Amino acid sequence: MxxxxxxxxxxxxxxxxxxxxxxxxxxxxxxxxxxxxxxxxxxxxxxxxxxxxxxxxxxxxxxxxxxxxxxxxxxxxxxxxxxxxxxxxxxxxxxxxxxxxxxxxxxxxxxxxxxxxxxxxxxxxxxxxxxxxxxxxxxxxxxxxxxxxxxxxxxxxxxxxxxxxxxxxxxxxxxxxxxxxxxxxxxxxxxxxxxxxxxxxxxxxxxxxxxxxxxxxxxxxxxxxxxxxxxxxxxxxxxxxxxxxLDPADPSAPPVDVYHRTWNFNEMEDWAHMNQNTPYDSNPNPEPKTVTENGMLAIHVRKGTQDRRKVLTKDKIYTTGRYKWRLYLPKLDKCGRTSVGAWIYCDDQHELDFEIGSGTQAERTRLGAGDDDLVVAMTSQANPYVSGRQLVKTGWHTVEMDLTLVNGNYEVKWFIDGGLRQTQRLAFGTAFSFYIYCSVENLGFMGDHLPTQDNTAYYDRVEYYYHP
The missing domain is CATH 2.60.120.200 (Jelly Rolls)
Structure with missing residues (x-):
């Protein structure tokens, strides 16, 4: 044996x-x-x-x-x-x-x-x-x-x-x-x-x-x-x-009860907190500022800082399927660097993102942004790198990524409120599985200056639907 x-x-x-x-x-x-x-x-x-x-x-x-x-x-x-x-x-x-x-x-x-x-x-x-x-x-x-x-x-x-x-x-x-x-x-x-x-x-x-x-x-x-x-x-x-x-499964039949998971943020048992403040921040404030309030996840960052606050699933097991975030985008100070994130991460070369913020003045001008518009970056960090930019209003939105396999590699589609915004074929497949993230971070590429106000974003729920 x-x-x-x-x-x-x-x-x-x-x-x-x-x-x-x-x-x-x-x-x-x-x-x-x-x-x-x-x-x-x-x-x-x-x-x-x-x-x-x-x-x-x-x-x-x-x-x-x-x-x-x-x-x-x-x-x-x-x-x-x-x-x-x-x-x-x-x-x-x-x-x-x-x-x-x-x-x-x-x-x-x-x-x-x-x-x-x-x-x-x-x-x-x-x-x-x-x-x-x-x-x-x-x-x-x-x-x-x-x-x-x-x-x-x-x-x-x-x-x-x-x-x-x-x-x-x-x-x-x-x-x-x-x-x-x-x-x-x-x-x-x-x-x-x-x-x-x-x-x-x-x-x-x-x-x-x-x-x-x-x-x-x-x-x-x-x-x-x-x-x-x-x-x-x-x-x-x-x-x-x-x-x-055992009867053989019908190959033409849809899968039985395809796996689906919803997190409503009544508790955080399945999630971990993460701070990533830069070492040279004069007030790193390491305590987590991610809390649940009335069945929602609230993530808070401070004005004038480089706060980077996140929550992520404890398990890195997610591959093909539909990833969905229901989130509230607050009114941000114009050209401040705060970014509201909904993303999946394996490592720095295998990361797919929604990053949503005020944007730089040059980006806002190019896109024709109004006072209540935010800039959304839909990004694959590598393999290949792509980062399309479009506009979205402040308020409640549903953002989604759908990953399927095409010739053994992922193809990702980015959706906002049910509308397809971007598609990209990637150079890797299910050998790379993901954590699911929610975040609010003061990131340099999302604005021209540190934020001049405190900012809080809310997540009502996150969902994952597996499909081959």
Whole structure:
């Protein structure tokens, strides 16, 4: 059996389980039916951002492969117990799931010892391990199927018969199903992030140590794009987990529930603050001046300074798709250097922007700007560099960028209030994923002088719609 297998993933998210299951509901399935490639990998056909460039790796340790004896007498693998022998599905950079709505299923038998069957990274504030499982203690508080508090999850039946296990995760709530029966719930401690990263799914971990293994047999390990809620769904999911029982996705059909995320700024859990004041600013004022007010994000900069204040998503996982900002452009002092930004960033050579400010006098004259006009720069910072300039009024606006792939590279379109303003083919593609930014900065190129007034811009919401 290979010690390391690199796999590419195609994902689906937030779909519905109804009727016959197809690969549209499947994120991935690890099957063990072929002696040549016992970790046979079957990818779903749905969509999720930034997965193609993140290979999945399987670290099987000293797992034993058995050609027969699995579910329906298929192949299966056995963990023999001990250090370094847990079945791990791992990505060194973290595998973005980009949803807190998913299910994990597998078949297991002859389970002996160990504290948990499943471990997810990223489920606590400090990104430590949160471990839960059937057959051992848990770091979280369980309630049984009647809703009564329980010190630990239910024990997994031991013996020669295959047992089906489904973990359903929605936000911070985990539901456990064993053999199609709901066996209880637990609440994940801490703040489960919007985009949990599967640094490891360890089947057969003990305690908090991902390198320790129980002794058990495993078959048909799958990740699904829905947090199931009923026993009927659990039974349907486990009965269809074999690849020959999954209907192929219709290639002409649109993706099922294409991934969509909206941030309304009622809280900032998914966002990080950033100040980038220049070192020679006489009053750098490093405290963040980005706050939420009445369900809006407010970013403030001071007059006469070089303040640069920003918020950005905590995860750099966004690729093709529609990026949308609903923002308020205040009346700025004429030719002051304040810029309101809506942009996506990988690095300084791979950055796409809306930068909106008063503009220089020369730029305003060239464009014929009136008193209530601002200059919007629509920019690709490199590969190639382009920066078109047009006018927009003060007030509320929706600005959007749409990224598609043309011959393997991005093509970006800039929209303002639904109208296409600029199109540019780029020289790079999905190997470069992005953070999403909102910012207000006093930037030299956006005016002739430092601002003579304090300025605040407001963001009502940011949205992202993934598409291939």
């Amino acid at each position: 290979k010690n390391l297998l690199f796999l590419s993933a195609a994902f689906c998210l937030c779909s519905q389980l109804h009727g016959a299951l197809s690969t549209n509901q499947l994120i991935y399935l690890l099957d063990f039916d072929s002696p040549q490639t016992p970790e046979r990998y079957i990818a779903g056909s749905g969509n999720v951002p930034a997965t193609q460039e993140y290979p999945v790796m399987i670290y099987p340790g000293s797992l034993e492969y058995h050609e027969t004896g699995g579910v329906d007498n298929s192949g299966y693998v056995r963990t023999r117990g001990g250090t370094g022998d847990s079945l791990q599905i791992f990505n060194g950079n973290g595998l973005p799931v980009s949803c807190t709505d998913f299910s994990i299923s597998f078949h297991v038998r002859q389970y002996e010892g160990g504290a948990a069957l499943l471990a997810l990274d990223g489920a606590t504030v400090n990104n430590g391990w949160t471990v839960w499982g059937a057959g051992g203690t848990s770091s979280t508080s369980w309630k049984d199927e009647s809703g009564n508090s329980s010190a630990q999850p239910p024990a997994l039946p031991s013996g020669e018969e295959w047992q089906s296990v489904v973990y359903s995760v929605k936000n911070k709530t985990v539901n456990l199903f064993i053999n199609g029966e709901h066996r209880g719930t637990c609440t994940i401690a801490g703040n489960f992030p919007f985009a949990p990263r599967f640094r490891l799914i360890g089947l057969g971990c003990t305690g908090n140590n991902a390198n320790e293994s129980v002794k058990a047999d495993f078959d048909n390990i799958a990740l699904w794009g829905k947090a199931i809620t009923t026993e009927e769904e659990a039974r349907a999911l486990m009965e269809a987990v074999r690849p020959d029982r």
